[in-house]
Amino acid sequence: LLPDATLRERILKLAALPVNHIGIVTSGAALNEEELARLRRVLAALPDAVRPRVCASLGRLTSSQLEQLAGAGLTRYHHNLETAQSYYPRVCTTQTWAQRRDTVLRARRAGLTACSGGLFGLGESWEDRIAFAFSLKELGVRHVPMNFLHPHPQTPLAGQEILSAGEALRIIALFRHILPEATLRICGGRPTVLGARQHEIFVAGANALMTGDYLTTHGQGVEEDLAMIEAQGLEAGIHARR
CATH class of the missing domain: 3.20.20.70 (Aldolase class I)
Structure with missing residues (x-):
């Protein structure tokens, strides 16, 4: 997971383009709790117009973890079958x-x-x-x-x-x-x-x-x-x- 400042900078740079969604994607089975907390902070601090455009692909998260992300403003989750x-x-x-x-x-x-x-x-x-x-x-x-x-x-x-x-x-x-x-x-x-x-x-x-x-x-x-x-x-x- 990229450093918070780098992640925010890249999200805002992509938000200036005519794209509907900006994907945050990590490797591995799932984020750990520390990484999840960091990501929630980044999401919560994004401008209101940008936050709904962010989607995430973070692995096999639990119901509680997914609810936390939704609470931080995430609207879409990606997980392929x-x-x-x-x-x-x-x-x-x-x-x-x-x-x-x-x-x-x-x-x-x-x-x-x-x-x-x-x-x-x-x-x-x-x-x-x-x-x-x-x-x-x-x-x-x-x-x-x-x-x-x-x-x-x-x-x-x-x-x-x-x-x-x-x-x-x-x-x-x-x-x-x-x-x-x-x-x-x-x-x-x-x-x-x-x-x-x-x-x-x-x-x-x-x-x-x-x-x-x-x-x-x-x-x-x-x-x-x-x-x-x-x-x-x-x-x-x-x-x-x-």
């Missing part, structure tokens, strides 16, 4: 799919809007993708980040073939069909998988994207993304929807 429940054990053993689902449910019970999606190109089938989309629908998730695998050397999925741009676009279209009212946010792997076809995500059904860098890879610059959006006759800006 990653893939279909049936396929999940093939890619993750550090926590179960049910544990991930329960974190999403705790966030909603704490009064936070849930942001939950996953990663595609893990080797899952189309049936897995359909089941995954319906799981999100059943949970009532309205904000769905969609990531595409960018294989890293010396990881278990290093040899996994990268999805074609066409297949990635069909996945977006599938999720739009099953989740017609959701915000589909295209995130990690976008430049690698879609390349020169990134602009087609909007035709496929996406209506949001994550701009800037991702967890372990570089993304596309904010100015480039804004230019791409404008070239499609679309407008990027702050709106009131949560």
Whole structure:
């Protein structure tokens, strides 16, 4: 977790851009109590116009911790389910799919809007993708980040073939069909998988994207993304929807 002053400075810098949400993301299973207290202080001290635009991805927090963040002004919590429940054990053993689902449910019970999606190109089938989309629908998730695998050397999925741009676009279209009212946010792997076809995500059904860098890879610059959006006759800006 960045020092408080650095975190505040970066949040305010991003708040000057035409972006709807500013994500605070940490690695590891969850924040500890000291880190949580620090983050609450940072949130509480933000200007009233900025605080509602901050969302967080902080791991497997308890009901009490999530309620504390909501009390400090956080409105949205991100926690991915990653893939279909049936396929999940093939890619993750550090926590179960049910544990991930329960974190999403705790966030909603704490009064936070849930942001939950996953990663595609893990080797899952189309049936897995359909089941995954319906799981999100059943949970009532309205904000769905969609990531595409960018294989890293010396990881278990290093040899996994990268999805074609066409297949990635069909996945977006599938999720739009099953989740017609959701915000589909295209995130990690976008430049690698879609390349020169990134602009087609909007035709496929996406209506949001994550701009800037991702967890372990570089993304596309904010100015480039804004230019791409404008070239499609679309407008990027702050709106009131949560």
